[in-house]
Amino acid sequence: MSHPHVIRTPDQRLRIFVSSTLQELAAERRAARTAIERLHLAPVMFELGARPHPPRELYRAYLDQSDVFIGVYWERYGWVAPDEEVSGLEDEYNLCPEGLPRLLYVKSPAENREQRLARLLARIRDDDRAAYKYFESPRELAQLIENDLATLLAERFDQSRALVSAEVASDADRVVEPVRLPVPLTGLVGRDGDIAAVADRLEHGTRLLTLAGPGGIGKSRLAIAAARAAAQTFEDGAVFVDLSAVHDPPRVPNRIAQALGVRDTGDAPILDNLVTALRDRRILLVLDNFEQVLGAAPLLTGLLADAPGLSLLVTSRTLLRVSAEQSHEVGPLAEDSSVSLFVERAHAVKPDFEITPENRDAVARVCTALDGVPLAIELAAARIRVLSPAELLERIDRRLSVLVGGSRDLPERQQTIRRTIEWSTQLLAPEQRRLLTRLGVFEGGFTLEAAEFAGADDGDGDVLSDLAALVDSSLVAQHDTDDRPRFTMQAIVREYAREQLRSEGGLQRARDAHARYFIDLGSRARVPLKGGGQREWMQRLGDERDNLRAAERYLLDARDWDRAAQLAFNLFLYFWVIGLLGEVRTWMDEPLGSGDPLHDRTRAIALYFTRTIRFWKDPDGRVAADLAESADLFRRCADRSGEAMAQISLALALLAGDDPDTARAAEVMQRSIQLFRETGDVWGESMALVLLGRVALLEQRLRRAFERFDESLALTQSGEDAVGGRIAAYHLGWAHLLLGSPEDARKDFALSVTLSTSLGHIEGIAYGLEGMAAVAAVGGDVDRAGRLAGAAHALRERSGTHNGPTFTFHQRYLDRLAATAPSGRLAAAVAEGRELTVEQAVAEALTGTGLPNAGRDVSAPRAGGVPTPP
Ligand SMILES: Nc1ncnc2c1ncn2[C@@H]1O[C@H](COP(=O)(O)OP(=O)(O)OP(=O)(O)O)[C@@H](O)[C@H]1O
Ligand SMILES: [Mg+2]
Incomplete structure (x- = not known):
């Protein structure tokens, strides 16, 4: 799992597990979270709404994935689950893996400390791997945590450097790339045989293995567990590729590229980049929800041929039917596992739920009625708060035989899950059902704010409580990414919701509202992306990538060229940083190629996006002319910031060829910098300064170049702009080197x-x-x-x-x-x-x-x- 000596790659932040009681230390938990995030680390905390007792396997899995353990204690010992000996709090301490650094904090004074907690603390004090510090206020706690983590990181960093040189010297033991598989929110039940069988086949040479089965049967869960079990065999790790928001087979390579961190810069076909990235790697890719993009199956065969160290574990409701494919049928959960799953999920909503001699039979029959389909069992168990197992059984029996719907030709288990979803939604209040339907418009999850927007356009409904009801009924899942709650739906539930939306005639309207929301989000992101809010917004937008795509697709399909261009342009910096300009170019080709008359600004934006990434590859010499046209069009509609941006790209194009036109580039940049200054755009100004510095470099005026880069760096620092800062620092390095100061460089x-x-x-x-x-x-x-x-x-x-x-x-x-x-x-x-x-x-x-x-x-x-x- 985690190697204490290895510094994570950027997308694998260190995870800090925080263990404490919830209510009495609520303010302290918030303070801890803030301190952890201030260091750009990832807090791992259990606050799953009404779930007081996260199952043991769950926090064990999280602990295994964590790099540091933080315990915060005060007076309460915490709740002891019926069949457990110790509280979750003590259990987390006990389960903390050997070798994980432990930072422990005890709040004082504590006049009413419970006996059992006092005993636990005494034990911790005697444990030679741990020592604790006292604190009084949340603020003090935050300070302690931040300092202690920073010290710890610095130590690790030194160790890591020592280790790197040792390994490099022997050149033998290459550090295995981190396994990038999601950690599910709940523990896995049963499936031992399946996991072993699938892992065994992957380890022994099967290169394309499809886990096939109906929706909700547990394909994704099995795939994650089996990939984790087989990961050791793959020197370069295992990576999960979520295809649930991909509906267009040709986009599959983009999604794989995204998961692997391969960027679509538009310089080369993404497939070529992908092959280059995979060619000499021994890696396992998990492709989840392939049924939506079956047309891309031949492409997988091609990838396997080009990358001999690649293996693919695919989940799909139907087989791919390509020659290399082998398959494993994912069947129902065994009866005892079904019952365990039911009990675990029931516990989550009703902590005192117990299986007794009286209710055991009813529970087993519920599971049988649901054909051992895990998602169906989860939806049923979520109702245990208000229905006894016997009542549940009666209703399920009755409803499932009634609710055949229009899906008679579906395989039996698929019908079961469909009907269970319908049954579950019929227990909702009408406004909750309406909200669920509307949520079908999102791709790749949504925030509360987005749900409120989607749900509340025709009245004063209380979206928050309706959404909570959907979470309680397990139709929507809640995850917390950093401090923002995020919601997702199981693929099959989302499909159901979307179907309802379509059949009620609301899809078009919902998509339009969805697009409006993301256009608005984009316009809110534009300014903070350039400075202080950069990291936060990069992350927020990163979460919304699929929604942004969907909104853009909607606007393009509606030939709403103005809004399509506007959405892309507001997010220029994001698309650039994240490496998606290649995709944006294909979007903007559409208005240009449509033959429709375009508004000046729309044409300016489209020209800008389609030309800017090609400035250094310009066989027909048109790029500079088109960028000049873009700048002119922006000027004509008085968009000074757009004009200045287009001029940067124009200058790059002028400088790129064998015979750079430095004089004209300098002239263009003077105008650009002036515009940025007029509009108070510090980010733009610092970029323009870099360009001016480059002109000076090409003219062999080193001092002048140096001054421009230096000035640019200072501006980026004043604006807290890491994107510009890294560009300026890099250029300054060259100036220093050329000026004969390698140490400064x-x-x-x-x-x-x-x-x-x-x-x-x-x-x-x-x-x-x-x-x-x-x-x-x-x-x-x-x-x-x-x-x-x-x-x-x-x-x-x-x-x-x-x-x-x-x-x-x-x-x-x-x-x-x-x-x-x-x-x-x-x-x-x-x-x-x-x-x-x-x-x-x-x-x-x-x-x-x-x-x-x-x-x-x-x-x-x-x-x-x-x-x-x-
Ligand atoms: N063995 C298991 N233990 C615990 N929970 C499980 C297990 N199998 C499935 N589940 C739960 O049941 C639900 C459906 O499982 P999963 O998402 O793996 O199904 P799927 O076959 O991939 O569905 P879809 O076709 O919709 O993608 C999830 O909430 C999952 O957490
Ligand atoms: Mg799945």
Whole structure:
């Protein structure tokens, strides 16, 4: 599971498990969460609404996945479940894995401390792996946690560096990439035989294995568990690819790319990038919900042929029917597992629910009536708060025979789940049912705010309490990502909701409201994305990626070109950083190719998006002209910020060719910078300064270039803009190097690596490593230069961000070095560097840079990266 010495890749934040009683320490829990998030770490906390007793396997799974244990204690010992000896609180401490760092805090004074807690604390005091600190207020607790975690991280970071060099020296034990599989919210019941059988086949050479079965039978759960069991066999780990929001087979490669961190920058077909990323990796991909995109099956066969170390575990309601496919039928849960599942779910809504000799039979019969389909059992058990097992049985028997609906031709178990969903929704109040139907419009989950928007357009309904009722009935699941609750629906429930929405004639209206909501979200995101709110909004928008896509698709299909362009343009920075400009380009090709007359601003935006990513690949020389047209159109409609943005791209295009037009680029940038200043856009101004610096570089005016980059960096720092900061620091590095100050250059490149890491921006890391490779080359350090360059190259391949030949500055330094170094030594170092993982490469690059907080930033949040020219 977690390796205490390994620094996580950016999208794998360190998880901090927080154990405490809920109510008495509510304020302290909030304070702990804030402190953890301030360090960009991920808190793991159980606050699942009305669930006082999360099942043991659940917190065990979470503990196993956590990197640090925090315990907060005061007076209460906590609730002891009927068949347990100790409270959940004590159990969490007991289950905390050996070797996990423990930070323990005790609130004082505590005059009414319960006996059992006093005993537990005494035991903790005697435990030589643990010691606790006292605190009085939530504020003090937050301070302690933040300091202790920071110290811990710094220590780990040192260890990690030592370890990296040791491993590198032996070059034997490559650190396995983290397994990226979701951790389900509930414990797994039964399925031992299936897990073993599936894992065994994956370990023994089956490369395309389909888990087939009806909706809600447990395919996804089985796939996750089996992939985890088989993951050791795969040197490069196992990665989960959620296809539930993908409805168009050609988009499957994009989704796989997204899960792997391969970016769609539009430079090359995404499939090529994917093959490059997978070619020499031994990796297991779990493709979940493939039934929606069966047309993409041949594509999987192609991938398997091109990437010999790749294996695929697919879940699907129907078989793929391609030649390489083997299958495993996912059947009903065994009877005893069904009953256990029922009891566990019943406990969650009614903690005192017990299985007794009187009700055992009714429960078993409910499970049988539901054909052992886990989702159906969950929906039924959610009703145990108001219905006894016998009442439940009677109703289920009655309803299931009535509710045949229009689905007679479906296989039996599929009918069972359909009917159970219908049964469950009929127990809802009308406004709750209406809300559920409306929620069918979302893709990939939704926030409370979005649900309120979708649910409340025609009255004063109380969406919050209706939504809570849906969560209580298990039709909607609640997860907390960081501090924001997020809601999802099981694929089959969402399908049901959407069908209802369509058949009631409300789909069109709901989609329009959905699009309006996301357009509004985009306009709220525009400004904070440029500065202080950058990380938070990158993450928020990252959660909404599928909804944003769906909104855009809706607008394009409606030929609502203006709003489609507006949505994309507001989120330009997000799409850029996350590496989705390739996809945005295909959207914006649609209005341009439609033949419809376009409004000036819409055409300006569409030209901008479709040309800007091609500025350095311009065979027919049209790109600069089109970008100039875009800028003109923006000017005509008095959009100064748009005009200034288009001018940046225009200048890049003018500088990119073999014969850069520096004079015109400088002129364009002067106008651009003036516009940014007029509109008070600090982000834009700092970008424009970088461009002006590049003009100066090309004109061999090094001092001037240096000043521009320096000024740009200062602006980004004043605006808390990590995206701009990393670009400015990177350029400043080159200026320093060219000015003969390699030590300063190294610090700048290190800063750009650290900032990129904090954004999860792989391409930025690659740029920084290349700069550092050049610094090492200047110092004659063949091994370091080669290893860093090799690592950067591998990162580019894996993330699909290739560097244009005009921008491979560091190559010149390496070539010069190769000419003097002992033959083959540089090439050998490059080959070694290619084997480094992201975290190893970053740790190696930062060794000796003296950046005090490097360790912290390395484990900072995920958000994607910036496909930026250097
Ligand atoms: N073995 C199990 N133990 C505990 N819960 C389970 C188990 N199998 C399934 N479930 C629960 O039942 C529900 C349906 O399971 P799952 O999502 O795996 O079904 P699925 O076959 O993938 O459905 P779909 O076709 O809709 O994707 C989920 O809430 C899941 O957590
Ligand atoms: Mg599933």
